[in-house]
Amino acid sequence: MRTSKHQIPVFLFLTLISGLVVGSCSPRHNSRDLAPATEKAPVPAESTKDPEIPASTVAIRNYQQLYHTMAAVTGVDPKDPTLLAYFNETMTRLSTDGNPEKLSPPMLLSTTALASLYCEKFIAIEASTAASQRKAHQSVDFLKDQSAFTPEVRNSVIQAYALLFWRRSLNDDERSALIEALNAALEGQAPSPAEVSKALLVACSATLSALEVIKI
Amino acid sequence: MKRKSFLALAVIALFANNTAGAENKTEEIRQYALKLFDRLNGVPLALSDPRLPQLEEKLRAGLALEAAKIATEADTFYNLTIRHWASPMSNREEQHQVPLNDFIAMVIGVARDEMDARELLSGDFLYRSTQPGLAAPSLANNQHYEQADARGVNLRATLIRTSPQWESLPEAAGLFTTRAWAAAHYVAGTNRRAVEFSFQEFLCRPIKNMFDLSVSDFRVRRDVDRAPGGEAKTYQGVCSGCHGGMDALGGAFARLDFRNNALTYFPAPLVAPKFNQNITVYPSGYTTLDDSWLNLWTANHNAELGWRGPLEGQGIKQFGAMLAQAEGFSDCMTRRAFKEVCMRSPEPTENELIRRISQNFESSGYNLRRLFESVAVSQNCLGGIGE
16 A cells, blocks of 8 residues: 555544544444334424434545545545546545444555645645645745744644644644644754655645544 | 613623524534535535535525535535445445446436436436547446546536437336446346345345235246255245245346346347246246236235335336335435435434435425435434424
């Protein structure tokens, strides 16, 4: 399986994926069992809503939904040959039916790898776009090294990722985890604009493969 | 003075409370709008998307169905959701991850064009993509659809309906005469699988649920052993419970086969040879001479399928029309839509809800798009401010 050159730190991955287990406990059915049950249960007179039934089941995106969600939030063309090739190669490891109980390590790894491919394309597109037209990197100067990648800029980028991919702001734990990931990616690296892009790839991939994107 | 201050404080507190309540309501509506779009399309709606305020406005006005209509206007509703919904019905293994085929394309097209979904089982049409450079649709291969898929073609935008379904096929019955269905159920065997999966896919009734020993076995064919293992009781107590009804309906598929990788039709007076094979097993059994069929699964628990219209006929088209006319068809489509959007199968206690949505589906002219919208806005699906 293809993986990103920059592995996402395990602690970061766990932080961003946490909550799925808690949020996924709604009982599910065998996908083939759609035959109507014959036993007649009493139905409330005024409403057909049953208080025992979870109003909204937590589920995860199926393989097609995940692929196109990543395309939709990044704006990267899903017809990109590199992305399609990787998707076709790994789709069997992704969810077919959205059942969170079938969530597995290979599924999560494939999701992260797919996210990193999307992020590679996304960051490259952003870097070649005028700052004011960018979706998430308005404050980043892609021609400068780490010295211009100030804490304020870092904070602004990860916040932009969250709004774009998760449609909400970061909480403190998420912010700390992502900042720490950015810092760790840059630590000990020689000053270079390329290193900034690599660090951005780590944060982008982690955000794009997080629970907030996977769940539906 | 003190009294005035107290009143002022009370007013401020009340105002603050109302403001907080209004903010909560606004946020609730926003979250519901986002979820409604997400579940119907499989992809999220951006906060900056101009459709978001439109959805919120409809929801604020208590028009959840109107909001759902905005959501199903997106290409992704057809290209992702309807496709995912149709895929497992198109193959024997009921897998979602299958190449695009004429079966799936037909369901997407019928949903997009808001056609009567009953036509899916009896219509004479095909959906193909207008994307240039694709191989022509063929009875002998799936290239047209696989090529469209490989190029990431927007199906909602490029599918067109053509009629007849196949120039070389004298009889058409929608999905039953798609190449995908033929490859799945007419290949080899005896075509009994086609009956089995017709009930499983379109009435949500696995064959074991149709089992009824009270059904006559006079149409059971000659290839069925009447005393398997030397035990006539086994046939009488087990086999005939399925074969009695299944073989009586099997005639509908008597002219169809899947040979040399292609859907094949045997024009009258011929029938597919597979219908009269292994005739020495029980020579007194039923001989298939034409494509007549008879529905014997209409009594006892099978009456629940709500049969309407003719229960016997000739050929696959009339058979498809009979299935589509049954209450069981609209019930099954509703259950499938519920599972797709709500991400769970309906509970037994939700039978009344399913019945109500199913009736609305029929009233809408069997409009699949309306069906998905109705399911999505039911409170049991997404909760919150649904209908």
